[in-house]
Amino acid sequence: MRDSENQKVSDERRRGRPRGRTAQGAETRRRLYDVAIGLIASRGYEATTLRDVAREAGVSVGLLYRYFPSKRAVVLALYDDLSAKYASQAVQMPAGRWSDRFFHALRASLEVLGPHRNTLAALIPVLVGDAREGLFARGAAFSRFRVQKVFAEAVIGALDAPQPGLAEAMGRLLYLVHLAVILWWLLDKSPAQRATEALLRALERAAPMAVLTLRLRGIRTFIVAADAAFREALFDDRAAQGPAEPPG
Numbered sequence: 001m002r003d004s005e006n007q008k009v010s011d012e013r014r015r016g017r018p019r020g021r022t023a024q025g026a027e028t029r030r031r032l033y034d035v036a037i038g039l040i041a042s043r044g045y046e047a048t049t050l051r052d053v054a055r056e057a058g059v060s061v062g063l064l065y066r067y068f069p070s071k072r073a074v075v076l077a078l079y080d081d082l083s084a085k086y087a088s089q090a091v092q093m094p095a096g097r098w099s100d101r102f103f104h105a106l107r108a109s110l111e112v113l114g115p116h117r118n119t120l121a122a123l124i125p126v127l128v129g130d131a132r133e134g135l136f137a138r139g140a141a142f143s144r145f146r147v148q149k150v151f152a153e154a155v156i157g158a159l160d161a162p163q164p165g166l167a168e169a170m171g172r173l174l175y176l177v178h179l180a181v182i183l184w185w186l187l188d189k190s191p192a193q194r195a196t197e198a199l200l201r202a203l204e205r206a207a208p209m210a211v212l213t214l215r216l217r218g219i220r221t222f223i224v225a226a227d228a229a230f231r232e233a234l235f236d237d238r239a240a241q242g243p244a245e246p247p248g
Contacts, residue, residue, distance in 0.1 A: 029067045032057055033081075036074045041119040045071065045126055072133045075126060076140060078119070083143035086112045090150045098158035098170070099207040103200070105154045106178050109147070110185060110196075121186045128183065135179065136234045144235075151175040160211070166220055169227035176230060 035057040039048045050071065054064040068074050090108045093101055113120060126133050135144060152171030161167050181203075185196045213219045 028063075032059070032064055032067050033074065033077055036068065036071075037078060037116075037119050040071075040074070040122055041116075044122050045075075072139070075123065075133050076143075078116075078123075079135070079140045079143035082112060082116065083146040087146050087150060093150075093154060093157070095159060097160045097211070098155040098167075099204075099211055101154035101158050102151065102174050103204055103207070105150050106181060107200070109178060109182065113182065113185075117186065120182075124183070124186055141235075147178075148172060148175045151178060162214060162220075166214075166223065169224050172227050172230065173223060176234075 032053065036048070036050075036053045039052055039056060043052075048071065050064055050068070051061055053068075053074075054061045057064070068077070086109055089112055090105050093104055120127070127135050131137060132139070134140070148171070151174045152168055155161055155167045155171045155174065156164070162170065181196070181199065184199060185193055188196045190196075
């Protein structure tokens with residue numbers, strides 16, 4: 001009797017298990033994802049269709065739709081994959097000043113994204129210009145906040161961390177600086193992107209000056225105000241209706 005009940009429970013679990021959660025389903029999803037990403041990298045986002053992906057993968061369009069019902073789903077999966085890898089790698093952040101920790105987080109991001117540069121370059125119009133599929137889309141919020149949290153922790157957990165409200169604002173703004181550097185890197189046509197390395201060195205040389213300016217109340221006020229504006233404009237953050245008074 002017990003064997004019969006156990007078999008029934010097992011059958012129900014198999015029938016109710018979410019698609020793609022089995023080892024075979026996960027393998028199929030990964031294969032389709034890799035094919036889609038490869039085609040986007042070589043052909044561009046607009047020129048790639050799901051039918052192309054299905055044909056290249058040797059599966060039916062119906063099967064592909066079960067895992068990726070749209071190209072948008074592929075892009076969001078890319079965000080999730082890369083942000084998870086980054087968060088896992090960046091967790092080993094060294095102790096030190098917030099500026100040093102920021103550059104550690106920034107270089108770690110470039111390292112994680114490096115193997116996917118062609119794909120991300122092909123996606124630039126989507127990343128920065130599509131309200132539904134770009135980096136600031138609601139569907140990408142989880143991946144975005146996962147990365148943003150790393151930059152917030154770079155400031156909050158630093159030996160020279162400012163007071164909490166200011167530290168959180170700085171973390172969000174440094175996340176945006178990181179995005180600007182990534183865009184520069186994707187557009188950089190210099191050999192081996194050496195212009196990006198030159199930019200990083202210039203920013204590192206300027207960092208001590210940025211640390212000193214935080215002593216000025218006007219600069220702290222500007223950071224908090226800019227953070228509130230960016231949160232409302234880019235992150236659709238209804239809580240950021242106006243700048244908070246910075247710590248004294």
